[in-house]
Amino acid sequence: MSKIRDYVPIVGESTIEELFLLAERLKGKIIQNINSTAVGGGVAEILIRMLPLLQDLGVNASWGVIKGDEKFFHITKKMHNALHGVDASIGRDELDYFIDVNRQNTQEIMADADILFIHDPQPIALVEQKDTLGRKWIWRCHIDFTNPKKDVWDFLKNYIERFDCAVFSAPAFSRPLAIRQVLISPSIDPLSEKNRELSDDLVNGICERFNIDRGRPVITQISRFDYLKDPVGVIRAYKMVKKHLDCQLVLAGGGATDDPEGMKVLEEVHREAENDPDIFVLFLPPGSDIEINALQRASDIVLQKSLREGFGLTVAEGLWKGKPVIASAVGGIPLQIAHKYSGILTHSIEGTAYWIKQLLNEPEYAAKLGVNGREHIKYNYLITRHIRDYLLLFLSLYEQKDIVSL
């Protein structure tokens, strides 16, 4: 596991010193994170990396996980979809069951925790305990809800407004609420397997394993096989480019085996790829972090042609590796890319094809976008910034008066 001082060569001594100063002011406070899964998913991924760093800073931070059965997670999955604007009917009995499971989990709340940091909707009803227990309560929402279904939103809002504040990942996701809202974007960890530096030998070895030719341009999109990531649109853009320029396309991701829709998308992708030997559809097992890292590093261009997106961590990952990234202007992506400065924002298959050709024809301009993109990620979307925002947020709970924004 990384130590906080390992980040000094990347973000500088003063950034780390500031974290120690902020952490010092939290002495004596116990912060407990609570979510609904210890492994898998972005929330767990961030907590796994962040908890040891907080502890290394001297912050007394811990992490509890609520327990639920299949029925509970089936209900929360429907809630999740409804928050993304998908039709999903959730009955009153299901909502009651959701509340019951939350009540059964009240023992997860540590007796001496000062700040309860509740992640996402699954454990949200724990806040019922606030009236009896007191303490400071934060609700951290990792979901994109620009367009949530009203009935589910109304149900959750009733709980959200009992917290001291709510944290969202991008401005577009905030909603009218009677409590304070804070914007804190997610982050990537430059020292994780997914993002750390790799030797050329390792990158070459992984490309060889997949039969990717490093002598010709490589364009890559890393994503779960999901309609909203538009892999078919990516292939169509590649085909338009391929009429004019030689290149290879890598579509790599996993998450389809237990998801019937994912398998359907994968089939469509194969159909659209028409056995083109220069299209590499790679189905990656979970934990393929080094492979993803190597594929991103081996790319001339990284794509993220999503139709809808939360924050879009793959964009940050590509930019951090100094790659020119062409991505759709949706969700949190415009926070990461200033068009024609730190990457390219597009709105269509044609636009994506146009910019792939431009960047392949102008490698110096493409390289400049990559350099600017890496700088932008370095200052805004690394885990050290994320920790700083959280520490400031925790402190602000005790000094509500003059807080404007973090």
Ligand code: UDP
């Ligand atoms: N990812 C992965 N394996 C895959 C596909 C994606 O580890 O097969 C990673 C990817 O590198 C990124 C995260 O999962 O870190 C996806 O986050 P993002 O915000 O881009 O999209 P989401 O999947 O959350 O919609």
